[in-house]
Amino acid sequence: MAERSSKKMIIVRGAREHNLKDLSLEIPRDKLVVFTGISGSGKSSLAFGTLYAEAQRRYLESVSPYARRLFNQMSVPEVDSIEGLPPAVALQQQRGGTSTRSSVGSVTTLSNLLRMLYSRAGDYPDNQSIIYAEGFSPNTPQGACTVCHGLGSVFEINEQTMVPDPRLSIREGAIASWPKAWQGQNQRDILVSMGYNVDVPWEELSKHDREWILFTEETPTVPVYPGFTPKETAKAIRDKKTPDYMGTFIGAKAYILKTFSSSQSELMKNRVRQYMISTTCPLCEGKRLNKASLSVKFEGKDIAELSRLPLSALARIFDHYTGLSAKNEKQIVTQRISADISSRLSVMLELGLGYLTLERSTPTLSPGELQRLRLA
Known part of the structure; x- marks a missing residue:
């Protein structure tokens, strides 16, 4: 009876996150459920701090430690047990940040996967040492262009x-x-x-x-x-x-x-x-990365060039690598990361976002585009 019930219900026992006081309840699955109450009654503590946090924790247990550190991990919720909890996504209500450094790639975390690909399976110039994934991000000291500091442009005052x-x-x-x-x-x-x-x-x-x-x-x-x-x-x-x-x-x-x-x-x-x-940065030519990072190629393109392709074009590239047989370590890494990227891109294409690029700045997106990205 308990097993049959857990398939239809999410069963929470002893939730004590923030201002929840040893709360136990059953929530119907596959239904639209709304939590209501006065401010401070524990709605967010239950929905995000308990249910979503536990769903994220269980998901992250299934990924590698290296990939796990690329996520913003929530703390383990204070709860005795949760049964029947499916995978979960959380959509923010606000429009989103206005930072020009935020992009389609960062919102969907596809940029993280792309950096891992270039770091582990990119084509390096002779005698160049391996670059860690952070070195392919313009938002880090390891990856940012030394002239424009990762902005892609410089300012002239005359x-x-x-x-x-x-x-x-x-x-x-x-x-x-x-x-x-x-x-x-x-x-x-x-x-x-x-x-x-x-x-x-x-x-x-x-x-x-x-x-x-x-x-x-x-x-x-x-x-x-x-x-x-x-x-x-x-x-x-x-x-x-x-x-x-x-x-x-x-x-x-x-x-x-x-x-x-x-x-x-x-x-x-x-x-x-x-x-x-x-004006466009004269050193990185608007690509925001340092010379070492831009020297690493995949499919003959640096990571900035690949990030400028429409998502539909990226899907074709990574679908191809997903189907290839892998023999050595580099090929295995390429196939696995490509499969992950390909599966994520397929969802985005189904949501009608194939015209976007990974480098597209989020402040330029409509609210509808941003919400669909978060679903992906």
């Missing part, structure tokens, strides 16, 4: 972007990349204290002065006298008059880079981004 109208003076806002509020005024007042002419058109300043103001990495600290004219400021400095404060100068380019990399405000980041020209 005088034309920072000073769009050279007919204006610094006081009139010639350096558009500086903020309009106090911080921009502070930089102008610092330049006055340093003896720069902020009242002549930018184009009339010497090339040396223009380049120093825009591109210097020096950060001199000088006395500042807000509201003083240049003559009054010069006299105050000569007379060693006590300043309102000591101000530290930062070059216009350095200000952009600092704001873009460390500001917590998306508004500020977006503002300075308009002064940065994005």
Whole structure:
């Protein structure tokens, strides 16, 4: 009777995950079941923290330790027993992250399998040492391009972007990349204290002065006298008059880079981004990986080139390797990983996603495409 019941029901005994208090229940299988309740009643603790976590744990026991470490593993749930639990998937309700580093390959974990394939069964150049799977990821120090740091593009900041109208003076806002509020005024007042002419058109300043103001990495600290004219400021400095404060100068380019990399405000980041020209990385040519990683081939292609193929084309490649007889270790690895990739791709093709590529950034996907990917 118990065996027949477990085929129709998921039987949970003694669930104590988070705020569950020794909960026991039976959940119908092959039915649409909804958990409802007030906030904090334990819905997520039961559905995700207990049922899904245990289903994932059982699945991961069947895969190799090497493959297991590529998954984000949930902790073992606090529960006495669960019977009749089938394999499970968990779909997030949110739209998904906006990181440009997130891709179709990372969401489906197919990129992990592809990295394992290149690491274990790729065609290496002569005398090149074996690269671990992490070395084929642009999101790791081992794999990222040394110039663009895994972004695939570099940012150029030049005088034309920072000073769009050279007919204006610094006081009139010639350096558009500086903020309009106090911080921009502070930089102008610092330049006055340093003896720069902020009242002549930018184009009339010497090339040396223009380049120093825009591109210097020096950060001199000088006395500042807000509201003083240049003559009054010069006299105050000569007379060693006590300043309102000591101000530290930062070059216009350095200000952009600092704001873009460390500001917590998306508004500020977006503002300075308009002064940065994005161009394809000259070293990796947009492939995001270092030269060593890109030198390893499979089917005559590096991993970035293979990731740019439509999923339908990838399926044809790996279906071919799945059917070949394997004799040596490299062929066995190729066949096994290809079989895994092929089975995953077949589901994605059934879901109508064959036109996507593994490198496709997830922020560019529709909500429907993203949910179908998670199902796969």
